[in-house]
Amino acid sequence: xxxxxxxxxxxxxxRRSVLENIDFEISAGDYFxxxxxxxxxxxxxxxxxxxxxxxVSGMIEYGDNLERxxxxxxxxxxxxxxxxxxxxxxxxxxxxxNGLGNxxxxxxxxxxxxxxxxxxxxxxxxxxxxxxxLSGGQQQRVLLARALCATSRVLLLDEPVSGLDPQMTxxxxxxxxxxxxxxxxxxxxxxxxxxxxxxxxxxxGVPSEGSNQEGxxxxx
Amino acid sequence: xxxKLTMYLAFPFVRYALxxxxxxxxxSSLLGVTLVLKRYSxxxxxxxxxxxxxxxxxxxxxxxxxxxxxxxxxxxxxxLLLKNGTNTKVKGDAAIAMISVGxxxxxxxxxxxxxxxxxxxxxxxxxxxxSTSILTLTKEEVWISGVxxxxxxxxxxxxxxxxxxxxxxxxxxxxxxxNVDFYNLLIATITAVxxxxxxxxxxxxxxxxxxxxxxxxxxxxxxxFRAVTFFSAVVSxxxxxxxxIISILAGTPVGSTIVAVDVVLFAVxxxxxxxxx
Numbered sequence: 001x002x003x004x005x006x007x008x009x010x011x012x013x014x015r016r017s018v019l020e021n022i023d024f025e026i027s028a029g030d031y032f033x034x035x036x037x038x039x040x041x042x043x044x045x046x047x048x049x050x051x052x053x054x055x056v057s058g059m060i061e062y063g064d065n066l067e068r069x070x071x072x073x074x075x076x077x078x079x080x081x082x083x084x085x086x087x088x089x090x091x092x093x094x095x096x097x098n099g100l101g102n103x104x105x106x107x108x109x110x111x112x113x114x115x116x117x118x119x120x121x122x123x124x125x126x127x128x129x130x131x132x133x134l135s136g137g138q139q140q141r142v143l144l145a146r147a148l149c150a151t152s153r154v155l156l157l158d159e160p161v162s163g164l165d166p167q168m169t170x171x172x173x174x175x176x177x178x179x180x181x182x183x184x185x186x187x188x189x190x191x192x193x194x195x196x197x198x199x200x201x202x203x204x205g206v207p208s209e210g211s212n213q214e215g216x217x218x219x220x
Numbered sequence: 221x222x223x224k225l226t227m228y229l230a231f232p233f234v235r236y237a238l239x240x241x242x243x244x245x246x247x248s249s250l251l252g253v254t255l256v257l258k259r260y261s262x263x264x265x266x267x268x269x270x271x272x273x274x275x276x277x278x279x280x281x282x283x284x285x286x287x288x289x290x291x292x293x294x295x296x297x298x299x300l301l302l303k304n305g306t307n308t309k310v311k312g313d314a315a316i317a318m319i320s321v322g323x324x325x326x327x328x329x330x331x332x333x334x335x336x337x338x339x340x341x342x343x344x345x346x347x348x349x350x351s352t353s354i355l356t357l358t359k360e361e362v363w364i365s366g367v368x369x370x371x372x373x374x375x376x377x378x379x380x381x382x383x384x385x386x387x388x389x390x391x392x393x394x395x396x397x398x399n400v401d402f403y404n405l406l407i408a409t410i411t412a413v414x415x416x417x418x419x420x421x422x423x424x425x426x427x428x429x430x431x432x433x434x435x436x437x438x439x440x441x442x443x444x445f446r447a448v449t450f451f452s453a454v455v456s457x458x459x460x461x462x463x464x465i466i467s468i469l470a471g472t473p474v475g476s477t478i479v480a481v482d483v484v485l486f487a488v489x490x491x492x493x494x495x496x497x
Contacts, residue, residue: 050395069397087444094385098396130443
């Protein structure tokens, strides 16, 4: 059953669309990649799926009892985060915020979940370290652990390997692959088509102006 | 020295100044951490100038309760500045600079065209640098500051987890269903209220210092958000207390003395941070 269906969608800002006629369907357990050049509107599409901006036209439907806030999101890093004074544990724990409900503080169950995800990402000995002192790859793993606190079903990753060296890139792909094997649905944005082809089972190519690249679905 | 201090502390207005000074320092430092990290260090400066402009309008209109104009105008500006952020044609820092300088010039212009007293430049100096206003606080003003500070501290404690989430990563918080707009609005409103209150203490020019110095001091030595928040509150309270005591003993202006103590402490923290690497 499809957990996310996109029909005839146009995305953009201020009612001006940057990307139109988007159609795809994502099923549970998929490794779905959205591939396209920089500036082709990939991030805009992802933000629309997350509900951060509203669609220009068309529709996005969540199936199989999936709620939008149950999607774990790994955004691209912002400048402000690079020198942010926060410990690894504090950041990962903030992934539990969608489970806070009307409460003010995190429960011991949520704290245990955060520690579990830290362990899973191999960050246990960095738990109390400051985020800004970590390497790029370690920072990505922290944000991945945070996303895992927010979801047990769907992960949305925006260029998860940008700025990483080849070895860390490979590690990151292995981590994501492992999560997919465990049953998590992966939706990933990338411009690295060669690597993506190895892991993804569905690829959606974003058409871009100037090049002859065809848009549309491709099943691997 | 101690005698002189006990003598001064016998005056109620000195005690009021100490209480209000410490409370405002506490509130502004709590918010300061969030504002500095959100890249809004200058919002204190901008809003204080807006408050100055609003004060000029209130004086010209000869209102007895000037807060009726100052508070809504400042809150509105804060909301506009923080809400739009980086998504508008005029970027965040430029918008702050524009409103700040514009309001300052407009306020000074009004005060000159419609002078309310014979000593306009003296009035302006008092409002900008808060040279005497903290020593003329009434009992009611002390109560208002007290109640508002308690409210701010409670809001901060109970919403701490959400404030952290929204400060660290707005997009993530928004994606997982946190009402980011509401928390930004709340932060903007509290900022405006504290700045209007702090005008009495250090004057509008020096408010930025109260907002940014304790936060920056804490950030240069500490590594977790909780520790930074806690330490910056302590630093701010200690500096405000010392600053007021020194200004009493040495006869220096209150606002600038507090800020001078803040600057010295920042320098110390910065050096410690550099040595520890």
